[in-house]
Amino acid sequence: MSRAALLVLADGRFPAGGHAHSGGAEAAVKAGRITSAATLEDFCRGRLHTAGLVAGALAAAAVLGVEPAALDAAADARTPSPALRNAARRLGRQLTRAARACWPSPELEALAGEFPRGAHQPVVLGLAARAAGLAPGDAAYCAAYECVSGPATATVRLLSLDPFDATGVLARLAPELDRVVDRAVEAARRAADEGVGALPAASGPLLESGAEWHAAWSVRLFAS
Amino acid sequence: MHLDHHRHGPAAVSADAHRPDGSHRALRIGLGGPVGSGKTATVAALCRELRAELSLAVVTNDIYTREDAEFLLREAVLPPERITAVETGACPHTAIRDDISANLEAVEDLEDTVGPLDLILVESGGDNLTATFSKGLVDAQIFVIDVAGGDDIPRKGGPGVTMADLLVVNKTDLAPHVGSDLARMAADAKAQRSELPVILQSLRGGSGVADVAAWVRERLAAWTA
Ligand SMILES: Nc1nc2c(ncn2[C@@H]2O[C@H](COP(=O)(O)OP(=O)(O)O)[C@@H](O)[C@H]2O)c(=O)[nH]1
Ligand SMILES: [Mg+2]
Numbered sequence: 001m002s003r004a005a006l007l008v009l010a011d012g013r014f015p016a017g018g019h020a021h022s023g024g025a026e027a028a029v030k031a032g033r034i035t036s037a038a039t040l041e042d043f044c045r046g047r048l049h050t051a052g053l054v055a056g057a058l059a060a061a062a063v064l065g066v067e068p069a070a071l072d073a074a075a076d077a078r079t080p081s082p083a084l085r086n087a088a089r090r091l092g093r094q095l096t097r098a099a100r101a102c103w104p105s106p107e108l109e110a111l112a113g114e115f116p117r118g119a120h121q122p123v124v125l126g127l128a129a130r131a132a133g134l135a136p137g138d139a140a141y142c143a144a145y146e147c148v149s150g151p152a153t154a155t156v157r158l159l160s161l162d163p164f165d166a167t168g169v170l171a172r173l174a175p176e177l178d179r180v181v182d183r184a185v186e187a188a189r190r191a192a193d194e195g196v197g198a199l200p201a202a203s204g205p206l207l208e209s210g211a212e213w214h215a216a217w218s219v220r221l222f223a224s
Numbered sequence: 225m226h227l228d229h230h231r232h233g234p235a236a237v238s239a240d241a242h243r244p245d246g247s248h249r250a251l252r253i254g255l256g257g258p259v260g261s262g263k264t265a266t267v268a269a270l271c272r273e274l275r276a277e278l279s280l281a282v283v284t285n286d287i288y289t290r291e292d293a294e295f296l297l298r299e300a301v302l303p304p305e306r307i308t309a310v311e312t313g314a315c316p317h318t319a320i321r322d323d324i325s326a327n328l329e330a331v332e333d334l335e336d337t338v339g340p341l342d343l344i345l346v347e348s349g350g351d352n353l354t355a356t357f358s359k360g361l362v363d364a365q366i367f368v369i370d371v372a373g374g375d376d377i378p379r380k381g382g383p384g385v386t387m388a389d390l391l392v393v394n395k396t397d398l399a400p401h402v403g404s405d406l407a408r409m410a411a412d413a414k415a416q417r418s419e420l421p422v423i424l425q426s427l428r429g430g431s432g433v434a435d436v437a438a439w440v441r442e443r444l445a446a447w448t449a
Binding site: 013015016017018019020021022090093094097098154157218219220221222223 | 287290311314318319322324325329
């Protein structure tokens with residue numbers, strides 16, 4: 001297996017539905033919490049250390065062979081907002097389709113059979129990375145990066161923010177991303193030994209309540 | 225691994241002509257083209273024309289609202305459970321061409337919940353003159369332009385005008401009012417498309433959607449043959 005598979009999986013154009021989601025940025029823009037590159041950076045930092053850490057740990061644990069159904073239940077327990085759980089499963093279902101086409105494996109087939117409506121996206125991401133022969137840290141990088149790159153590209157569309165400024169935010173967050181990934185992988189290793197209770201349970205209350213608010217709008221650019 | 229191996233497992237990955245249970249899936253026809261050219265009106269007219277003889281469903285891809293789906297619901301062209309709106313993150317052209325996963329899920333869910341279906345019409349919100357449908361999503365595509373959008377659109381070409389399986393030049397009733405030269409539009413379209421068909425129609429009179437409906441019936445006959 002090839003390490004370059006990580007580039008395929010992490011590519012923003014990987015056809016797994018992410019383009020239609022803002023990772024909470026649309027609600028935060030409407031609420032006036034994201035208005036500029038600086039406030040986008042604050043938003044992304046908060047998301048990285050909460051949702052990003054949890055997603056990274058779930059994905060890394062899936063690569064380590066922790067049972068997908070247990071991880072999916074752990075993801076549910078860590079996602080209070082029904083709208084976010086719904087979005088995570090829809091994205092998981094879309095990623096399952098793309099992953100099965102790219103890295104066919106019995107584990108992905110089993111996942112598709114067990115979760116026809118989709119498992120939580122980070123769990124699927126981990127299984128896709130596992131099928132591609134990638135390491136737990138690779139999957140955690142993908143999950144944590146996606147969790148900030150999604151809002152950054154969405155904000156370019158929502159606020160017509162200068163794309164160089166938005167991408168600069170991601171570049172500045174890179175060292176923090178390294179540390180979050182380290183913590184995620186460490187937690188995933190503990191979960192492999194001790195069970196999914198060892199996974200981090202950080203969450204951003206505004207992300208959760210913002211997602212519920214957003215889901216009730218009749219006019220919006222993004223699905224979540 | 226060949227796609228056929230998935231037939232008895234979970235849903236197929238992409239354009240497989242069969243459903244997981246081995247049955248033949250519905251024909252999927254995409255409708256694209258600029259905003260306001262008459263895509264939703266054509267979808268509505270096709271539903272009215274074909275619903276007595278075929279089992280139909282519609283997927284819409286709006287830019288930021290559910291207006292197309294809501295129009296079709298309001299007009300009651302089909303029962304509500306046969307109409308699904310896909311959210312596109314402001315980029316319908318991405319959702320119908322570059323990342324078709326949400327649309328594939330919509331068509332598969334329609335087949336599961338209201339199937340068996342003969343035909344699914346997939347409308348793209350018109351954000352882009354170059355937007356075309358992926359072959360992984362639809363089996364044939366119709367590009368709808370209108371006479372009011374400028375009679376030089378066929379001459380300018382572009383992927384929709386040149387490659388679509390059917391080009392519809394809509395709103396011919398408006399031609400005298402906007403000073404569009406229908407004969408020139410037809411000749412330019414013919415030059416761009418050689419053998420591919422072009423239909424000039426008005427949904428406000430004459431034979432309405434009949435010619436497009438006849439083309440759809442032909443495609444369906446070929447699909448089920
Ligand atoms: N005069 C005329 N108006 C039409 C015709 N077809 C559609 N329209 C109108 O054009 C407008 C835009 O049509 P719509 O189907 O919503 O366009 P879409 O954006 O391509 O889906 C609506 O007000 C329709 O009623 C036609 O053949 N003639
Ligand atoms: Mg429309």
